[in-house]
Amino acid sequence: MAINVNQTEQFVEILRDSASKLIVVDFYSQTCPPCALVDRILAQLVNQYPNVGFYKVDIHRFPEVAEQCRITATPTIQFYSRGRNINEVRGANQKAIVAAINSALSSSGSEGQSAYGVVGHIDLTS
Numbered sequence: 001m002a003i004n005v006n007q008t009e010q011f012v013e014i015l016r017d018s019a020s021k022l023i024v025v026d027f028y029s030q031t032c033p034p035c036a037l038v039d040r041i042l043a044q045l046v047n048q049y050p051n052v053g054f055y056k057v058d059i060h061r062f063p064e065v066a067e068q069c070r071i072t073a074t075p076t077i078q079f080y081s082r083g084r085n086i087n088e089v090r091g092a093n094q095k096a097i098v099a100a101i102n103s104a105l106s107s108s109g110s111e112g113q114s115a116y117g118v119v120g121h122i123d124l125t126s
Contacts (some may be wrong), residue, residue: 022053
């Protein structure tokens with residue numbers, strides 16, 4: 001099962017961990033029926049990909065994290081590697097989620113947006 005993020009600081013630490021492994025973050029809402037499906041999908045993938053970190057962020061509990069990560073819909077699954085957001089899947093699409101994981105694991109030098117709280121990040125929106 002994916003690990004629930006319980007503090008904003010924990011999310012920042014998770015992104016730091018993406019320097020050494022792929023991190024998959026499910027941004028969800030308790031009131032979102034497709035989010036429950038994604039939860040079941042990720043529970044299966046945790047066993048298939050033991051070297052990948054799987055986490056969940058409740059957008060109502062941590063709206064500042066959701067805003068910083070530009071979450072506009074649930075469920076949204078973001079993929080982080082080397083402190084960067086390298087991909088995103090919206091919706092409960094198991095094939096797309098698996099494809100994004102496989103792509104990230106096979107890619108060695110992905111570019112992406114700076115991640116929330118990572119050294120070198122400049123927030124130009126404030």
